[in-house]
Amino acid sequence: MPRELLLQVTPEIAANELLLKDYLSKQIKVSPKEIQHVSILKRSIDARQKAIKINLKVIIYLKGEAFQETKIELPIYKDVSSAQEVIVVGAGPAGLFAALQLIELGLKPIVIERGKDVRGRRRDLKAINREHIVNEDSNYCFGEGGAGTYSDGKLYTRSKKRGDVTRILELLVAFGASEDILVEAHPHIGTNKLPKIIEDIRNKIIEFGGQVLFDTRVTDILVKNNEVEGIVTQNGDKILANKLILATGHSARDIFELLDKKKIFIEAKPFALGVRAEHSQELIDSIQYSCDYRGEHLPPAPYSIVKQVNGRGMYSFCMCPGGVIAPCATSPGEVVTNGWSPSKRDQATANSGIVIELKLEDFKPFAKFGALAGMEFQKSIEQKAWHLAGETQKVPAQRMIDFTQNKVSADIPKTSYVPGTTSVEMGQVFPGFLSQILREGFKEFGKSMRGYLTNEAILHAPESRTSSPVRIPRDPLTLEHLQIKGLYPCGEGAGYAGGIISAAIDGEKCALMIAEALK
Numbered sequence: 026m027p028r029e030l031l032l033q034v035t036p037e038i039a040a041n042e043l044l045l046k047d048y049l050s051k052q053i054k055v056s057p058k059e060i061q062h063v064s065i066l067k068r069s070i071d072a073r074q075k076a077i078k079i080n081l082k083v084i085i086y087l088k089g090e091a092f093q094e095t096k097i098e099l100p101i102y103k104d105v106s107s108a109q110e111v112i113v114v115g116a117g118p119a120g121l122f123a124a125l126q127l128i129e130l131g132l133k134p135i136v137i138e139r140g141k142d143v144r145g146r147r148r149d150l151k152a153i154n155r156e157h158i159v160n161e162d163s164n165y166c167f168g169e170g171g172a173g174t175y176s177d178g179k180l181y182t183r184s185k186k187r188g189d190v191t192r193i194l195e196l197l198v199a200f201g202a203s204e205d206i207l208v209e210a211h212p213h214i215g216t217n218k219l220p221k222i223i224e225d226i227r228n229k230i231i232e233f234g235g236q237v238l239f240d241t242r243v244t245d246i247l248v249k250n251n252e253v254e255g256i257v258t259q260n261g262d263k264i265l266a267n268k269l270i271l272a273t274g275h276s277a278r279d280i281f282e283l284l285d286k287k288k289i290f291i292e293a294k295p296f297a298l299g300v301r302a303e304h305s306q307e308l309i310d311s312i313q314y315s316c317d318y319r320g321e322h323l324p325p326a327p328y329s330i331v332k333q334v335n336g337r338g339m340y341s342f343c344m345c346p347g348g349v350i351a352p353c354a355t356s357p358g359e360v361v362t363n364g365w366s367p368s369k370r371d372q373a374t375a376n377s378g379i380v381i382e383l384k385l386e387d388f389k390p391f392a393k394f395g396a397l398a399g400m401e402f403q404k405s406i407e408q409k410a411w412h413l414a415g416e417t418q419k420v421p422a423q424r425m426i427d428f429t430q431n432k433v434s435a436d437i438p439k440t441s442y443v444p445g446t447t448s449v450e451m452g453q454v455f456p457g458f459l460s461q462i463l464r465e466g467f468k469e470f471g472k473s474m475r476g477y478l479t480n481e482a483i484l485h486a487p488e489s490r491t492s493s494p495v496r497i498p499r500d501p502l503t504l505e506h507l508q509i510k511g512l513y514p515c516g517e518g519a520g521y522a523g524g525i526i527s528a529a530i531d532g533e534k535c536a537l538m539i540a541e542a543l544k
């Protein structure tokens with residue numbers, strides 16, 4: 026009978042199949058030759074002690090025990106070319122996984138995406154980085170694959186439903202992601218690997234009779250007697266269907282404005298906002314692994330930190346080990362930061378959003394915008410950053426200790442943010458109370474992570490697209506909009522997801538609810 030074992034080994038043993046077999050053979054008192062195969066079921070790093078250990082859950086097959094390599098397969102999709110049509114607006118994780126699920130359920134998705142296909146997007150990213158030109162339909166947030174495409178592809182989620190999470194991870198593996206994502210405690214895919222996976226998802230949707238339209242921006246939702254009839258695109262074309270999944274992400278301000286103008290019920294939602302901090306990866310490794318050199322068997326160290334400062338949560342968000350800070354504006358006249366890493370996380374710098382939780386009362390100065398108050402608050406900060414940094418895609422920047430001491434930095438070393446930096450007093454970007462919390466918070470962070478509070482760390486502002494500033498409320502059981510029949514607000518933009526995995530799960534759920542409603 027194959028044996029499951031929980032164990033702690035050195036990083037060297039965990040990284041080497043032969044050493045691991047040898048170690049296990051001693052544990053279970055058999056000769057290494059007797060071990061036919063070892064499968065790793067879970068892997069995590071325990072860096073609490075100076076001697077770092079790797080936690081493994083393994084299953085050991087001895088010779089003669091039935092062992093079969095399992096290949097993760099795609100579900101059986103049906104041809105849906107002449108099935109009932111469902112409009113899916115947005116080809117981010119929510120929209121793409123909704124489309125796949127619709128096909129599995131025998132419905133035909135028509136995916137409508139304002140941006141370009143995943144390859145075409147690259148040219149526009151270059152234009153932001155090199156020429157400071159922001160294309161409002163094709164950028165780090167908009168285009169095939171959504172905001173998650175040029176990301177770190179971190180796949181951990183707070184979702185408690187393991188079954189749902191595993192299903193999404195297995196689908197990603199079936200579409201070409203490494204099987205390691207099923208095993209790692211903190212899986213990630215990497216910016217260089219995501220585009221091919223997304224392209225394969227799109228090809229599968231088309232192969233089974235779905236449609237995917239790029240460069241097609243939805244400018245109106247047709248509603249009659251509080252029921253969806255279809256959408257209108259920027260060219261005035263109409264696409265009709267009475268079921269619509271709206272998965273347009275947290276940055277589709279024109280969609281929030283459209284819903285507000287049409288008096289389709291939406292509400293302001295708190296989100297978090299702050300800066301993106303960049304340290305050398307070597308420094309983060311030395312803090313997290315308590316060593317001068319992390320060696321060849323440990324990955325670039327991540328960090329995660331939460332503090333209560335003046336009654337508010339201040340925490341690290343979307344930390345990218347060995348990564349790069351990206352210009353994530355979706356309109357000209359604003360500056361927005363976020364981060365990504367390649368699959369090997371092999372860049373010299375580590376960056377992380379450091380954000381403060383906002384409350385609805387913070388949006389009071391923008392109360393006249395009603396449900397869009399949070400969005401306008403967010404916009405005002407992004408626009409202020411743009412003005413402060415010289416009205417290009419350069420980002421306001423400050424050394425960390427200088428920021429805590431209210432001192433403009435004499436110089437800013439080159440950071441990973443390609444469009445460049447402008448030295449400013451960062452406090453000017455934010456309302457006073459937020460700057461104050463950030464200043465105090467960095468001092469607290471420095472106490473928890475010795476070495477973190479350093480003038481070699483550079484802050485970039487703002488990190489402002491952490492989640493949607495608007496919720497599009499829906500019935501918790503049917504997932505249909507509270508007021509408009511046939512409208513399924515979905516994913517991060519609707520306020521029901523935060524991250525790639527939870528957005529994908531939400532996409533699947535909306536598709537399932539549509540199939541249920543059509544029964």
Ligand SMILES: Cc1cc2nc3c(=O)[nH]c(=O)nc-3n(C[C@H](O)[C@H](O)[C@H](O)COP(=O)(O)OP(=O)(O)OC[C@H]3O[C@@H](n4cnc5c(N)ncnc54)[C@H](O)[C@@H]3O)c2cc1C
Pocket residue numbers: 114115116117118119120137138139140162165166167168169170171172173174175176177178179180181241242243244272273274275276277279280343351353363364365515516517518522523524525526528
């Ligand atoms: C640089 C960066 C790094 C990130 N890193 C990670 C990470 O490592 N791990 C993680 O879990 N999350 C990460 N995120 C967040 C993650 O990408 C989002 O949580 C996730 O993509 C949300 O999925 P979604 O499908 O709900 O929305 P989105 O991915 O935002 O997709 C919405 C789509 O709708 C389209 N759209 C918008 N308006 C219209 C319209 N009017 N007509 C037609 N189409 C429209 C957009 O072009 C877009 O493609 C990162 C985000 C960024 C920007």
